[in-house]
Amino acid sequence: AQKVTQAQTEISVVEKEDVTLDCVYETRDTTYYLFWYKQPPSGELVFLIRRNSFDEQNEISGRYSWNFQKSTSSFNFTITASQVVDSAVYFCALSEARRGNNAGNMLTFGGGTRLMVKP
Amino acid sequence: EPEVTQTPSHQVTQMGQEVILRCVPISNHLYFYWYRQILGQKVEFLVSFYNNEISEKSEIFDDQFSVERPDGSNFTLKIRSTKLEDSAMYFCASRGRGFNSPLHFGNGTRLTVT
Numbered sequence: 001a002q003k004v005t006q007a008q009t010e011i012s013v014v015e016k017e018d019v020t021l022d023c024v025y026e027t028r029d030t031t032y033y034l035f036w037y038k039q040p041p042s043g044e045l046v047f048l049i050r051r052n053s054f055d056e057q058n059e060i061s062g063r064y065s066w067n068f069q070k071s072t073s074s075f076n077f078t079i080t081a082s083q084v085v086d087s088a089v090y091f092c093a094l095s096e097a098r099r100g101n102n103a104g105n106m107l108t109f110g111g112g113t114r115l116m117v118k119p
Numbered sequence: 120e121p122e123v124t125q126t127p128s129h130q131v132t133q134m135g136q137e138v139i140l141r142c143v144p145i146s147n148h149l150y151f152y153w154y155r156q157i158l159g160q161k162v163e164f165l166v167s168f169y170n171n172e173i174s175e176k177s178e179i180f181d182d183q184f185s186v187e188r189p190d191g192s193n194f195t196l197k198i199r200s201t202k203l204e205d206s207a208m209y210f211c212a213s214r215g216r217g218f219n220s221p222l223h224f225g226n227g228t229r230l231t232v233t
Contacts, residue, residue, distance in 0.1 A: 044226040045162070047223065106177075109163070110161065
């Protein structure tokens, strides 16, 4: 069974601080995908990144960076120089890589980390 | 950029009533999903749908729930007889061809059962 754990339920930082959101996952599959989604106060889910299990290269996109470590089953997310607009709940998620026409691609979400960035 | 649209944004209904939540997935997408998020909790998978049939469903998706793609563009979730515990945000999602393509979520419908 798949499981995603985000141990930090809530983090509060002051603007311009760097912050890392932790994500640890469990799966028996050798091929899988990891995701991060942002849920701002308005409630929608905004896709941030997808990473497949064969690609351990870290990724940077502007102020966002992701550190995938297969050895520790972690996929952590860092925001550099945080801004008030980064305040949101961030979800880490995992899906198996299924082949075939009926690929469910079910996402298992972590419990989310609420990030509050204060001015 | 194309997006998944959901209507209504907020629906209030009385316990025991039927509700239909509507979604228009991205037009060239082939796989469709419903997820649910009870207030303050994690997002949970309900059901996936492909080729006009359910591919997979969770234990939450019991006989009270059904999905339909009635006209090739809409994708609906029906709850036959709502319960208080059905109050949640319901998200529709779709994805394109390729098992590794990401899910695109709609903005959600907040369902309140009184």
